[in-house]
Amino acid sequence: MQGTVDGFSYGAVTPVVAYVMACLGGALGLRCVVRSVHTAGSWKPGWPALGAASIGCGIWTMHFIGMVGFRVEETRMRYDVPLTVLSLVVAIVVVAIGVFAVGYRGVSRATLGIAGTITGLGVAAMHYMGMAAIELNGTFQYNPVTVALSVLIAIAAATAALWAAVSIRGFLPSLGASLVMGLAVSAMHYTGMAAVDVHLHTGTDMVYTGESPTSLLLPMMTGPGIFLIVAAAVVMFDPLLVMGDMENGPSSSARRQQVTVSGLSEGPAPLPGDSLFQPSPGANGRPQGPQGRTDSPGAYEW
Template identity: 40%
Template sequence: MSHGSPGWILFLAYVTSVVGSLIGLACAQRARAAEERSHEVAWTALGAVAIGGIAIWLMHFIAMLDFTIGGSAVTYSVPLTVLSAVLSILVVYLGLSIVTLARFTVIRLICAGIVAGIGVTVMHYVGMAAVEFQGELSYNPALVAVSAGIAIAAATVAFWFTLRVESAGAMVLAGLAMGVAVTGMHYTGMAAASVRMDMSLAPSTGAGVFSVVFPVFTLSALAVGGLLWALMASVPDPIDVRGHRPAPR
């Protein structure tokens, strides 16, 4: 089994995670500045698509392009791959909503981090369950626990950033840090995996990785474009960029 080799795939996965994180942070700023509840919910949902769908799930999928098993073709179950994407967005939305749609408390932040972190961990292993080959995957429980811990810590820090980041420079630093955490969680989870080949099993019948790449990247490009358009089309007042509501008139 080969995964995690240094190179352009690791770099692309990290950059994707950073870009998704930055867009998600910007959406969270809009949610904090919104005056109407419906706008808060909408921006929180868009932030979940950016962080859960792009920074986490798309990063995972890109990193999996480097996953090879000698002697067996690797394919993917499309339903499980789609399920992993949906799970990632839903758990991040749930976590974000805990901290953006209600009064901030440290307890809420910790609960949001735990909920999203566990959800992202489940998403990772559902995504791994989508991998089909002539053999079986098994996992080192200790490294699985470490990957879950990293995911919880990363989610908690990400949600804290969504509430506290104000300046453009701080947002960039936050995005870079979130990219390291998310990518680190993925590769720790992959380090927990080991392969047992069984050539007596029927060859895998799922979708080949490159037959999945085009629709995944097309949809992701549309999502990024839509999110950027929404951000540019809704420019808040300067005071709102700092996360403060306008004073009542």
């Protein structure tokens, strides 16, 4: 017996809120990675780590907000807690792998392709792990073609996100990139949901061992939601990000206050092969910044 699946039981509310959360996580992640370019010392890896956690939480929260609107009319549903939590860990870890891969090995096509593929497969794994956490009086059946399409969308979205994280500078371009990222993540989710059919078990009583959607998902999303708010506060109150366009040229720098920061320089996106975390040597053998200028103590503008 086929179950009647409804992925939009609350109308447009859950898709819209899910999209907003995906965009928020993407925007925070992009700004954190941009911030890492302008940070020296032991704190440098902390910004991409915060960015990876923000993007991962945004993707995970987007998925489960979407799942709040998912119903099978003929049966109740519950969620397995450990598997649901594990899906959050997977989302954060795979994004971190991609961010640090392009950060330490540069933004060459090979590195970007490998990192994007690993991250995209991890995001898809998070999605289907979250689906596997659902317990109901039946089994899920998937259309393999649609599943493959969702995985391809996840890989494309992850690759684009990693490219944007290390290539796009300026607040408004980052905001636009986060909107596209949110759309891509949402497309992956709902494409994966379109692959689902439910085959109900007739004449059996299901013993539920997990938690119901409302009792589990809403409280669990409070933690990642609070994290995203705290991350937003950290980003917005960081003096190098308040201005947003800290990478722009003389027209914007003329109205900024100069502060002395040793060993830093500003500039556009790294060239292919550049690393976010290790400056490449200049012509005189000294480290240089992303613009090709030799780093030395001096005035850094924000």
